[in-house]
Amino acid sequence: MARRALPARPGPGPVRPDRPDTPPPVIRIRRLTKSYGHGDATVHALRGPDDPATGGPLGVDLDIEQGDFVAVMGSSGSGKSTLMNILGCLDVPTGGRYLLDGIDVGHLDEGQLALVRNRKIGFVFQSFNLVPRTTALAQVELPLAYAGVRAAERRRRALAALSLVGLAERSGHRPNELSGGQQQRVAVARALVTAPAMLLADEPTGNLDSRSTEEVLGLIDGLNATGRTVVLITHEDEVARHAKRVLRLVDGMIVSDLRQAPVDGPPPALHRAGVPA
Amino acid sequence: MILWQTLRFAAGGLVANKVRSALTMLGVLIGVASVILLLAVGNGSSVAVKESITSLGTNSLTVTSGSSFGGARSASSAKKLTVADAKALATEADPHAVRSVAPVVTAAGTALNGDISYSPGSIVGTYPAYFETANQKVEHGEYFTQDDVLASRKVAVLGATTAKQLFATADPVGRQIVVGGTPFTVVGVLRAKGGTGFTDPDDVLVAPLPTVQNAFTGFGSVNQIMVQAASADSTAQAQSEITRILLGTHAIADPTKADFRISSQTSLLSARESTTKTFTVLLGAVAAISLLVGGIGITNIMLVTVTERTREIGIRKALGAPRGVILGQFLTEATLLSVVGAGLGVLAGIAGSHFRIVGIEPVVIPESVLGAFGIAVAIGLFFGSYPANRAASLRPIDALRHE
Numbered sequence: 001m002a003r004r005a006l007p008a009r010p011g012p013g014p015v016r017p018d019r020p021d022t023p024p025p026v027i028r029i030r031r032l033t034k035s036y037g038h039g040d041a042t043v044h045a046l047r048g049p050d051d052p053a054t055g056g057p058l059g060v061d062l063d064i065e066q067g068d069f070v071a072v073m074g075s076s077g078s079g080k081s082t083l084m085n086i087l088g089c090l091d092v093p094t095g096g097r098y099l100l101d102g103i104d105v106g107h108l109d110e111g112q113l114a115l116v117r118n119r120k121i122g123f124v125f126q127s128f129n130l131v132p133r134t135t136a137l138a139q140v141e142l143p144l145a146y147a148g149v150r151a152a153e154r155r156r157r158a159l160a161a162l163s164l165v166g167l168a169e170r171s172g173h174r175p176n177e178l179s180g181g182q183q184q185r186v187a188v189a190r191a192l193v194t195a196p197a198m199l200l201a202d203e204p205t206g207n208l209d210s211r212s213t214e215e216v217l218g219l220i221d222g223l224n225a226t227g228r229t230v231v232l233i234t235h236e237d238e239v240a241r242h243a244k245r246v247l248r249l250v251d252g253m254i255v256s257d258l259r260q261a262p263v264d265g266p267p268p269a270l271h272r273a274g275v276p277a
Numbered sequence: 278m279i280l281w282q283t284l285r286f287a288a289g290g291l292v293a294n295k296v297r298s299a300l301t302m303l304g305v306l307i308g309v310a311s312v313i314l315l316l317a318v319g320n321g322s323s324v325a326v327k328e329s330i331t332s333l334g335t336n337s338l339t340v341t342s343g344s345s346f347g348g349a350r351s352a353s354s355a356k357k358l359t360v361a362d363a364k365a366l367a368t369e370a371d372p373h374a375v376r377s378v379a380p381v382v383t384a385a386g387t388a389l390n391g392d393i394s395y396s397p398g399s400i401v402g403t404y405p406a407y408f409e410t411a412n413q414k415v416e417h418g419e420y421f422t423q424d425d426v427l428a429s430r431k432v433a434v435l436g437a438t439t440a441k442q443l444f445a446t447a448d449p450v451g452r453q454i455v456v457g458g459t460p461f462t463v464v465g466v467l468r469a470k471g472g473t474g475f476t477d478p479d480d481v482l483v484a485p486l487p488t489v490q491n492a493f494t495g496f497g498s499v500n501q502i503m504v505q506a507a508s509a510d511s512t513a514q515a516q517s518e519i520t521r522i523l524l525g526t527h528a529i530a531d532p533t534k535a536d537f538r539i540s541s542q543t544s545l546l547s548a549r550e551s552t553t554k555t556f557t558v559l560l561g562a563v564a565a566i567s568l569l570v571g572g573i574g575i576t577n578i579m580l581v582t583v584t585e586r587t588r589e590i591g592i593r594k595a596l597g598a599p600r601g602v603i604l605g606q607f608l609t610e611a612t613l614l615s616v617v618g619a620g621l622g623v624l625a626g627i628a629g630s631h632f633r634i635v636g637i638e639p640v641v642i643p644e645s646v647l648g649a650f651g652i653a654v655a656i657g658l659f660f661g662s663y664p665a666n667r668a669a670s671l672r673p674i675d676a677l678r679h680e
Binding site: 085088090091110111114115116117118119123125129130131132133134142143145146147190194 | 593673677
């Protein structure tokens with residue numbers, strides 16, 4: 001497997017409040033549109049405001065700072081999943097530019113996109129999406145294996161990630177031997193094991209009971225507190241309360257952008273719990 | 278690292294669907310085993326033909342009179358073969374082409390051993406060279422000699438069947454029998470050749486030529502002249518030598534009007550051998566088709582597997598699996614299926630070739646084992662590459678959404 005290098009970028013270390021110049025945003029999208037179908041049947045999943053001159057969609061603009069914790073809210077069909085898929089390089093936009101960590105994703109070929117997904121993005125899905133019949137340890141090792149990390153190093157890092165989510169003693173269990181909450185924690189461990197620039201979570205608590213929800217959100221809060229950028233999609237206000245910034249999408253347009261806490265601080269949930277920054 | 282990992286993933290994928298994998302392998306197994314076995318059966322029958330050629334004497338040629346089958350012998354224009362012709366062949370032929378010449382007369386008669394009476398299939402009068410030319414070996418006792426021929430002694434060598442009929446289990450050597458009123462001393466018994474056709478080659482009585490001519494046929498023509506070529510390769514050369522000399526002795530200018538025929542065992546049997554070759558090719562073709570069907574089975578199963586595991590492919594792609602890794606995983610699975618199936622097929626084919634099949638002892642062709650195995654693996658790769666390619670080119674978002 002040929003390994004291709006991506007353009008260099010500053011390390012993902014914790015954001016210091018005293019930093020004089022603001023780092024480049026992890027995500028910068030400009031006039032991003034996504035439509036399905038052709039002609040009259042065209043559906044604009046992402047459209048942004050209408051262009052006053054032509055009446056056509058202008059596209060969505062969005063910047064997400066490093067270390068931010070953004071919740072994207074909206075009803076089903078509002079385009080939030082489309083946004084998430086494009087942010088995760090799983091889908092390609094119809095129009096507009098998407099810069100992830102300073103790299104224009106639109107110019108990458110399939111192999112480079114695989115590399116971007118592997119190195120820069122950690123996914124947490126609503127339906128866990130663990131590989132069937134594979135032990136928790138092997139699940140977490142998987143992204144490292146695709147990155148070409150050596151077996152011993154892979155094992156060490158995977159075990160470290162599993163103990164971070166409190167599942168070190170369950171490393172030999174298969175998905176069908178784990179509860180939903182445990183499965184999602186394995187998924188979180190898998191998402192963070194490559195130390196990605198951004199954690200993308202698509203309704204991570206949608207299939208979980210309230211206790212598991214708290215556990216998983218607590219993990220995500222913790223990750224954000226150590227400087228990891230988090231983009232989380234949800235339709236529950238309870239979950240959105242954990243974010244520093246809440247975006248609301250309606251019909252493919254960002255209708256509100258509310259900041260609940262500063263970027264350079266702990267996530268609001270930890271702040272409320274009195275954990276020092 | 279990646280190779281080992283891919284192999285582990287592939288093996289895991291196969292083990293997850295044991296019954297399905299086993300049935301797919303069975304398809305390849307049957308294909309490979311039938312290729313090996315059917316080619317072995319075809320080869321076995323051609324080996325059997327070759328053995329019967331050697332038992333008849335590979336380099337023997339038989340000269341008979343007559344220009345064609347049927348009436349030629351009775352036609353007055355056709356000159357009969359004589360002992361003089363045989364002598365001409367023995368003295369004039371190139372010794373590099375012709376090793377020995379034996380004129381043969383055949384007669385019918387009844388042999389008596391005391392009060393046991395038996396009529397051998399044929400009573401042959403000839404020279405000692407006959408034994409080697411016709412590949413007749415004495416098992417017990419000895420051949421009659423050139424001296425016996427010159428002295429026209431009344432000695433006889435019995436074929437195995439004749440000996441058994443006349444003497445049962447007793448030793449015939451040295452005993453007296455009476456054939457057509459003439460007493461003969463038995464000097465040897467031929468080794469049994471076993472029947473390969475309608476006539477039993479062991480049902481004979483062989484005696485010196487002048488003795489038989491004196492007692493039965495008279496000193497006229499001979500029935501045939503058996504010529505032994507110097508080697509199996511020189512039969513063609515021997516044949517042209519015989520034609521040249523006999524055209525001379527019979528004073529015929531036009532070779533197309535020859536009044537004698539030369540037939541070689543080899544030419545008769547090579548025709549039979551080419552028939553068995555056609556047979557082998559036909560069997561091989563049938564087997565190859567079953568191998569192909571096994572390959573299509575692999576495609577089918579891999580397509581099902583890819584469809585079934587589309588979501589898993591999506592997950593892997595979301596985690597950053599490059600196209601090559603996904604392609605490699607499914608190709609490895611298909612190859613594993615075909616390698617294991619073909620390996621088992623080789624074992625089954627070789628095991629099956631230890632049994633007699635429709636009266637033929639199968640003889641495994643080593644190349645067919647390697648070939649069938651190689652082709653099966655290649656088929657696995659070829660037919661596996663389509664589903665694997667389909668898996669690898671799935672868009673991650675489509676794969677993830679697949680239910």
